[in-house]
Amino acid sequence: MPYCNYARDRSGDLDSLGYPKPSKTIVSEGLVLVNTFEETFGDIYDSGKGIWSQLTEIGSYSLPRRVVALASFSGERRFFACTGLFIEWNGCTPILTSASLVRDPKDGNKIAEKLKIEVLLPNNKYKEGELQYCNLHYNVALVVVKDFRCLRPVRTHEDWRNPLILEDSNVVAAGRCFKSGRLMATHGRLTAWSGVLDYRDLRYSSCKITKAGIGRPLIDFKGRFVGMNFYDKKIGTPFLFRDCIIRVLAHFKENGTVEVGGGKPIRWPVPIPCWRHPDDELKDSRPPGYGGKSGRFGFTYVDGDRVDNH
Template sequence: MLIASGYPLPSFADDGMYLKWDFEEGFGRDIWTEPIGRVASEMSQSVVALASFIVEFEGSGEHKKEKKISRRFACTGIFIECDESTTRILTSASLVRGSSDEKNIHPEWKIEVCLPSKERVDGTLQHYNLQYNVAVVSIEGVCSYRAAKLDETSQSEVGAQVVALGRAFESGKLMATDGTVTGKRSRFDCEELQMSTCKITKAGIGGPLVDFDGNFVGMNFYDMAQTPYLLRVRILELMRRFNAEWTAGVACETPDESKFPSWPVPDPEWVYPSRYPEIPRAAQFVFD
């Protein structure tokens, strides 16, 4: 089960050991208060979970069957366009990036989408941009959900109250937590990232950051202290470029290796409390 989920095996048995930085770790509270509950309810039909898998095929011809070997990544996405034939989802390109080589995209990986109804459907990588770590995944025949309106003006000035949303892939659970826009710069290489005090987990990567009116502010990434996010304005520019490429018959961006910033995501690892006790919270240093 661990290998299939893309997790390492523990090196030895130890009472109380647990897996850190897994994709199932949730965030926020189980019971939401106003206005978080209202925002989450309004956005619940727009937020999905995605996962990528390495697959192999058994048999041939009519008897050819697909077998999932291991999961490579799991994250959140948001509907940005729904019509009768194709629905598009905005998410993070980390979904299909190699962990050891971030310049390597894997369009051959199988993508599954967990819908708000918890139904699983196949997804197709339609566009990606490695400079901003953004991807668009399409699914077929799903048109009963609500697309987020990226072009509506949102409250994103310093001090604005915001909500970060995510959905867990295995359980399908919707997650939400609130915070404020700080105006600080992220430690990541991408200088256009802004920061909020929303505390999310890896499951929230690619998920939306919205204001208290449910308007789209940006797309979240993961850091351990605060949450970096890519601004709505930049995402709109990318969507216009993607649409132009699609009209011209170009499915995905041609990578330009000179523009590749790093988008670090911590790998899952086992923690053994009896051998390596964690530093008490009061003794930990907080870096600004």
Template sequence: MQRERRKRGHEASHGDTCEERIIERKKTKRDQEASRNSLVSSIISKKMQIFWLPTEKSRRDYLMSTVTPRQRRMIERMVQLNKTWDKLNEDYLERFGCPDTPVSNRSFVEKPFGYAASDDSLLTSSVVSLALYDGDKMLFACSGVALGRKGRAYPVVSRFVTSKRLVTEFEKNRNRADNLRINVRLHDKESFDGFLGLYDSHIAIVTSFWFANVPPVDLHSHIGWQNDLVAYGRAFSSGILMATSNAPTQLLGADHLIKHDLIPFPCPVTEAGLGGPVINEAGDVVGLSIKVDVDEETTYFLHRVALLARLEYLEKLMPNSTNFREYTLPDGVNSIVPSGFMAHVNYLKSCGYPQPPPLVLEVNGRLLNTFEEDFGQLYGYEDCDSNFYDRSSEEQVWDKLRKKVVTNICRRVVSLSSYDGDVRSFSCTGLLIKWHKTGTPVILTSASLVRSRVDENEIDEKLKIKVLLPPKQVVDGTLELYHSDYNIAVISLQKPLYGIRPEYIFRTAKRPPRVVAIGRGAQDGLLMGTIGKAVKKLAGDKLPCEDLKLSTCKITKVGIGGPLVNIVNGLFAGMNFYGETDVTPYLPRAIIVEVLSGTDLPSHKGMDHATDIMGAATVKKNRWRVPKPYWYHPLFEDRRPLHFYGRQLQ
């Protein structure tokens, strides 16, 4: 009875019954839901009112007044996030993009030369015009000649050779927008896009994926030197074939051709004639116009023998399946970075990656064997901006581990990167451990982190080391110890990391049947994990060290040096290395403990340099080669499988 009286008194003091308060809360909730659902429709219905507001700020304030407080907070957070991304993009372009040079508003004006020539032969049909554009504005125009296709090279493309002057103008006019393009115009005024690729000191190659029906120029015919030579060029705007003729000032003997590539020709052409052919009276190609000296009224052309030799040399440097993994350009040969890709290529160079071969970026080629390739299921952290759910595999890893195990992994697994100046040399994963004598936190990782980029068998102690523990802790590391044969490295911290849980590994532990390979991303610091089993080595397995064991955990290069842990308790079972097969080699915990137990940290003994645990006199028998990154696209495969369509005989 007393409880009932207190209840009635409480209701009287508040003026409403309990049922009325419940009804009121439900009504308020329905009103809020209706307000959220009608946000878009209310904005649309008042669209004309918004347009009549005088300023952008007043329109924004009006829109914000129509939303709930929760929606306002979400919008403000989204606006702030967009500002952050815009600032990051500006910083990215400022660091890696082209210089923000002023752009001229004046378009290039073609100048004619000589006379209008007949355009009805196969040879003159191979002369094309090439124009450089920034958007819709012409910046430069010159000529070129069509080249033939050799062998079974893929993809099927149209190729043209021209003067290096086109490359000079291309590089000179690059700006922050990086919106340059090449347009090719044929003798019948058909036009299509082209791409600058390889070039040397005199010539450049323009390639197009448009199948142009143009007869290639013949550079293999026997040349009979005549007195008069004719220089051709094609105007881009009108398509008119221009020509001018005269006799060379020098005798074109065999000895002269060996010593000199460029031949002076006292018959000047304009820019429109650069890259055009020089022909004798018999109709044979003598050379290619390269540059012109206006003051001396002389055109210099690259004679046929030198031109053919340079083209054959550049042909060998075109990317294909035989040279993808070790693709490099020799001295004197370069490749143009495609328009729109300069910032991306400069960023890749800062990461230590090779420059893409010609045409690979244009066809969306991929850079393989990078340190940014993920593996397994990803695990984020608070305020992580990465959309890692789309990148993560469908494998369930972290839900199968105990919460305490996951927390320990988050606080003891770090990402490491080594740098040669401002260029990254290597990235991998490391494990924070307690040193056996002092309890000092140090990082156990792979010695591949500090191996020389010139000679993988040597340790480069001059490399700078950066340690990342998300979300925002980045400190410098110092190489303390390394073991060349077991590929072990111990890194000390120049500044302390906070909130860490280093593991004490210097005790015995049984090898677990089920394990988890752990890695941490080099850029965003996301954790990666994949589950597998410890398996026995087979007789045919070739490993860089006989003490290595195998697990079925499949990792990428960023997982090198990362821990292999027990799936039950998360204890350290070994250190992972990289294998290109379905199994991953790892160095067992017992071997690592045996190697490190009898050693002191050099910094604790007052030494200021790293120590090789093996000693200088020991013969190093193991080699730890890591696959290098390379560019790839299936279009450039030399031997594609044949596909037969229709019915096939059995």
């Protein structure tokens, strides 16, 4: 399994954010809380530095108005948190995000029941969201916000099948934290890696993100939509390419929400919050072959294993 509990992990009663509460033993052993939804990455938008100074004017202006944070709640306890993107679709402006927001952790083929969804809008106001459509197989969901319409949504059908979108392998990943509202972005390159997730249509980039970036958009430096990101703490960042997303949206229009049902489900694992020793966490986050000498032609990853090119 790509993520599991280790001997030095600690978990127990959960707080309102869904995190295990610390104990005297945890403090005395010097453990730290990892895999939270509040961990930032890349450059913060307010700083105006780093990647924000490299994006085109369209990209740096539009992203803050399109990217939102979402959280689902079971009673008073937070269930999941992720990033979403306003898109133009079917005459409205729903939020495109990851279906992990509503996936039942005990049965990956089902949507969890009685969840409340809250959305942190670009104006830093919280509003109730409603799950409109969901496809657990592709891990894609659409959420709508009542009495709110984004004025600058992403037009996913623009430049459909435009090969120029991938003319440059440099890409940007953006995300927003639900609790703090911080907007973040980092850059990387498209890669030929194949990670541990078992869905073949996934592509990978070298963007380094955290759990706060799940469901976040991947764009190029001109602000054009490339895909939606998921999370892999070891090997790059997996994302679903825009062509596949558009096919899912067309399926929503024809068939509505689709649950996976019987059969072997596709795994979309997300590491759970836990208390760990810093050394164990650092070792676990390194991909196979980390630090090894690279051959003349470099290396890649296939099915989660490092392969040297010859």
